[in-house]
Amino acid sequence: MRDNNWGQFTIETLVGTARPTRKLFRRVESGYRSDIDGLRAIAVVLVVLFHAGFPVTPGGFVGVDVFFVISGYLITGLLVREIALTGRIGLRDFWARRMRRILPAAVLVLCVSLIAAALFLPALQASRAAKEMPAAALYFINWRFADRATDYFASDQAPSIFLHYWSLAIEEQFYLVWPLILGFALIAGRRLLGGGDTRAILTATITVSVLSFALCLILTADNQPLAFFGTHTRAWQLCVGGVVALIAFGSLATGVRNLLAACGIASILAAAFFLDEASRYPGLFALLPTFGAASIILSGRNVDAPAGHAGGWVGRSLSHPLLAGIGRRSYSWYLWHWPVLVIGEAIIPHISAVGICFLILISLALAFATYAIVEQPARYWPVLTGSVSLSLIFGAVLSVGAAAFGLVGESTFARQFILLNDGRKIAVESVFDDRSQLKHDNCLLSHDAVYSSACVYGNTDGERVAVIFGDSHAAAWFPAVDAAAKRAGWKLVVRTKASCASIEAPTYYKKLNRPYHECHAWRERTIREIIEMDPELIFLANMSGPPVLDSSFRLLRGRDALKVRRAGEDALNGRLLSSTNANIRILRDVPSRKGDLPVCLLAHPGDEEACIWEKKAGRYPELKYGKTPRIQVIDLTDAICPARKCHPVVGGRLILWDSHHLTKSFAETLSEHFDPLFGEPGLSKLERPTPP
DSSP: OOOOSSOOOBHHHHHTOOOOOTTTTTTOOOSOOHHHHHHHHHHHHHHHHHHHTOTTOTTGGGHHHHHHHHHHHHHHHHHHHHHHHHSSOBHHHHHHHHHHHHHHHHHHHHHHHHHHHHHHSOHHHHHHHHHHHHHHHTTOHHHHHHHHHTOGGGTTSOOOTTTTHHHHHHHHHHHHHHHHHHHHHHHHHHHTSSSOHHHHHHHHHHHHHHHHHHHHHHHHHHOHHHHHHOSTTTHHHHHHHHHHHHOOOOOOOHHHHHHHHHHHHHHHHHHHHHOOTTSOOSGGGGHHHHHHHHHHHHHTOOTTSOTTOOOHHHHHHHTOHHHHHHHHTHHHHHHHHHHHHHHHHHHSTTOOHHHHHHHHHHHHHHHHHHIIIIIHHHHTOHHHHTOHHHHHHHHHHHHHHHHHHHHHHHHHHSSOEEEOTTSOEEEHHHHHTOSOTTTTTTOEEOTTOOOOOOOEEESTTOSSEEEEEESHHHHHHHHHHHHHHHHHTOEEEEEEETTOOSSSSOBEETTTTEEOHHHHHHHHHHHHHHHHHOOSEEEEEOOSSOOBBOTTOOBOOHHHHHHHHHHHHHHHHHHHHHHOOOEEEEEOOOOOOSSOHHHHHHHSTTOGGGGOEEOOOOOOOOOSOOSSTTEEEEOOHHHHOOSSEEOSEETTEESBSSSSOBOHHHHHHTGGGGHHHHTSOOOOGGGOOOOO
16 A cells, blocks of 8 residues: 655656556566575575584675575566556655565664673673664665775774674665666666667666676775675676566476576585685676576576476475575574674683584574564554555664664763773773874875875984884884984884785785785885985884785795795895995884783773783794894884783783784883984995895
């Protein structure tokens, strides 16, 4: 039913006609298909096994791709059936149905998960969940994850309990835009072509698919997180499902059906078994689950058969009551499985495989209950189905209410305190803000930047010049070096870039899952700049063991990686020694720990000893230039960790703000160790020894 109490916005209004087009869309399939529910079951099982960490399906994340194809098929089919019957698309009706179908269960899981996070997760992880909840409730969280995945300083954070909402956000954004695209395709077909609804819609679907797939390929090579989480790079998978809905096939021969279905199953399973998190995904690999799902749907598509008919042996297998039953509840299971796994593993840190299976069963039980109590009743509640306006208001209230609940949770978690042994309290946000100012000054470059700004510190008018060059660990040392430079009256030029080690070797950026081309470009430009600058003193600092590649851009490990790093360090040192007057001082990396230090201290209030970790000097540097006085290694491990083990608090200050970066306040206490370095005389070109 439609209410008429406020204006209906439909494509009919735009087109100016409401003529039915049954003849043009006579091949549009209708009716329930149990085999598609069975395919849903396969998809959700793959995702659950992947998230549970079972090695049998390292590529189980492709189950989401299968869901995309199914959604595109069903939604496009629904829209073109409406066009066939009425000649228009009722946007308000469509969005109201989507709200009733999606929002009640999604909002329930959001709210329950946040409450559970507050009860069982570490305070910082619960706080992050509260911050992310509005984005999840309003369905733009995929863009947040795309941005965070390339944020170097977010890389070590615990997983979000709302991580799985990224795919729901993509689908909801697609549902919002897709009817409009099809509507404008109808306008173009009717006004410019004088008809041709089928051709116009099919052309629009294929065009969007091709453009989206092209973006997917480009961004997978350049910015994999954006390609993975982006709506614009995933829309082609939904459109492939739409093309299947529009293909006007009637009866297919049984042999053809079986071949299509077998190829489809093989493609999906091949992706699930042989891909993994290191694969450059989505890109070309995404063709496997996408066309696998499309082939299975097409193999069972028979518009001339009775409703519910599933042809071929695969279709009959997928229509098995057990699979179809799980598939009907796959949406609720998808919502529940991830927060149950994350919270369950937080409660039982070293949970066994049997325990993981028990958590999966709990999430499945919650899915069955949600389907029966929330999902289906809300979808068919007469109060809502009888009023489009009320359905839209209901959906808006749910989404905004959930977002507000997250904001309330965020304000509740806003001021958390670390309790030290001496009774003092330190606000957690002050710890995370206790870092080098370089990032705020745009002097710690992000992954995509290749040009440094001036970034001059110390005594900016000083005649003697020092340079600090390296990755974010160099930036963490900056407060100590800067304080010493100011006292000595030296100018300090800063050249730092996240995850970009100052060694002449091809490096790899894990967050983008590709060679770090921007690092190479920035590093080469910086080296030339330093040579031209010819400073008296150069500080080099990097993380231990930066990931490196061979000449074929293959990621190296173990001895092979060590060999390339040493060669890269020696190449840089030799180049600087032969081209400048500078003394080179290499800072050995800080002793890192497993897990963020503030998180540990929050979990153990007043018990600093619980967060003590083994004292191990960083592996960098591994150089051969040890015989010339112009190059020396500065090892402050004993100053950072005076005892046999590293204590989290020294002199009343936390020494790390995460697991491997010095806090600004503690780094400043180390500045006295740099004073003698700025007192060393410079070398003239005649005094410069030839490097070995």
